[in-house]
Amino acid sequence: MDKEFIITIFSENRVGLLSQITTVFTHRNVNIESLTASESAIDGIFKHTIIVKNDPEKVANLVKQIEKKIDVLKVFCYTPNEVVLQELALYKVQRSRNVEDLVRKHNVRILDIHDDYIVLEKTGHKEEIRELYHMLEPYGVYQLVCSGQVAIIKSRRELLDEYLSQVNELKKKILNE
């Protein structure tokens, strides 16, 4: 049974690393639903958030294969209820009274106004973004772009920090040997 998983990958910031990571997915014929990458809160460490829908065992193996990449520090894999997921979407929509009503009702930000179109921003779950799109569609959506989903874990534990302090201990031990 396919299930949704949120895979967060912490890595060194190295040229070509993203392509190494995505190779692991293509090699095992796993489709990526969403991918975001940016610097993490820790200097010099990059964070990639990848969402997949697949068989749990296959995902567990995939996670190990990613972690095997030399420049990958640590990989965590979560189910949707362990994280808060958000995505940002921009809509370029034809101006009309109906659109302005929707904007008010759905707590949407207006970023830019032109004579014939407006640019809207909506942050939310994938479904909410889809839903708004369907509502705007009858009034003319010129363009929709989505950022890909970002995730933050609900647990208070900072797993990467814990990992890094373990690694530091190990480093001291090895270099003192």
Add this chain to the structure above:
Amino acid sequence: MAISGFSDIETQATLKKELPRISGSEAVIRSFIAEGVDTIFGYPGGAIIPVYDALYDYRDKLNHILVRHEQCALHAAQGYARATGKTGVCIVTSGPGATNTVTGLADALLDSTPVVLISGQVGSKLLGTDAFQEINFLEITHSVTKWNCQVKRAEDIPEAIAKAFYIASTGRPGPVVVDITKDAQGGMLDFEYKPTRFIRSYLPYKEIDIDQINEAARLINLSRKPMALIGQGVILGGAEQELKEFLEKSGIPAASTLLGLSALPSDHPQYVGMLGMHGNYAPNIKNRDCDLIVAIGMRFDDRVTGDPSNFGINAKIIHFEIDPAEVNKVVYADVAVLGDVKKSLPLITEKISKSDHTAWLEEFHACYNIEREDIIEPAIERRGAHLRMGEVVDAVASQFDDAILVTDVGQQQMFASRYFRFKQTRSIITSGGLGTMGFGLPAAIGAKIGAPHREVCLFVGDGGLQMTLQELGTIFQSQVGVKIILMNNGYLGMVRQWQELFYDRRYSFTELTNPNFELIAKANQISYRCIERHDELDEAIAQMHATEGAFLLEVRLEREENVFPMVPAGQPVHDIRLE
């Protein structure tokens, strides 16, 4: 404090002044020497000329073997690495020189062989412009290396090479590429070499989990029908003695994978044969009867497991493994002991009670007797109109006691690994994972150069020899004394066997019309003899043995011989067929 701080800076400054200022190219060579490298396999070209220029001054310290094709530089380095346990080193140029190595890198990755490849690259200003002999080599080699990197500044060369050697040789070994732009080779730096001892994103040795050791010991003590499966991990970890102690205390019968051969001597009383599609009858047929499988440094390749859902169907599985990604990949492990087997095996040996599985071992011997009567004796007997592969291997093994066996891929590979005999570790070099035809000849060259005091016997088919035939030139130039046994049946034999058994004998493009191998051998000044009768066999092998230097023994064989036993692909291993 301020004063001592100041003097620290001063000391550092003085030290820095003393560092030799050298070119990036010379830094490559001096980094090799610092890593204990003595042999390089390579091929020069435009984008690597500066490194070759630096090498010219270090010819007394580094033995460079000029191969005839870059693929063979890799295979030779693999042969060298597997014979010696050291990291193999290669140098090639950019573009075609680099792309030619891809098969060798892939082979080294699948067979966990430590190799460092230095590839030249166009100048950094030309990167991305499709310059002459420019190719994005990092992108190409992501899937066939353990790690790769590009160096664009001379001062980054020593650290990149230090990391490369550390990554290639630690944990589960593998191939590493360092791609160096021509301007980095030509640039100057203050040379200082510090071997890498730690990389925060790469922790090759896991702390051994004592709970898992305890659980494994409990299962071993409870088991009545255990079988150990030995993989190359034992050899890579240098854990042959630890393995022996574990086996002798536990009394467990032990089978070997193809790459694990020679970790345990062939005549060890608990050794019950080779696993796999063309392995021995006993370890395959008894797979169903086992109540416990102890897998040691092996990865459950599909040629070993057959249908994985039926593998060890009545057994619990303990998996000793260094690479976490191998655990539960193919076969589910009830207990996984992560870490180096050299460390984990003594811990388990200490925990288990002394045991004896004589009756169970007898069952393996009974199966061996069936195989001996039905397969082995007929295969090695001198009978029939023509020479056959089994008898040739057996005859060579009888005269070349304790040689390193190198094979190519195909029928001769299976016959050789079945009928050769191993006394000491690191005595088999064969392409297991990738199954690269053409691997044999260059790998044998590397093995002989790495282990000059041991005999190296290469078994190669007429198809495989012609894939890397040009390396006879390397043998000639570098005077490499390999003994080549050419198993000539005029067919791509293994494919022909499959065509016979599964494709109605439709021999589609598997028949070879061969050149005159005698002329080819002579052209390369390699001693040669051709035989086709049983009564010539021993005497020809004796002649080969007595001949100094390389020898090509062409054996004209029965044309349509098959390798048995055989587990049909994807079937349970207990469905092994004797005919």
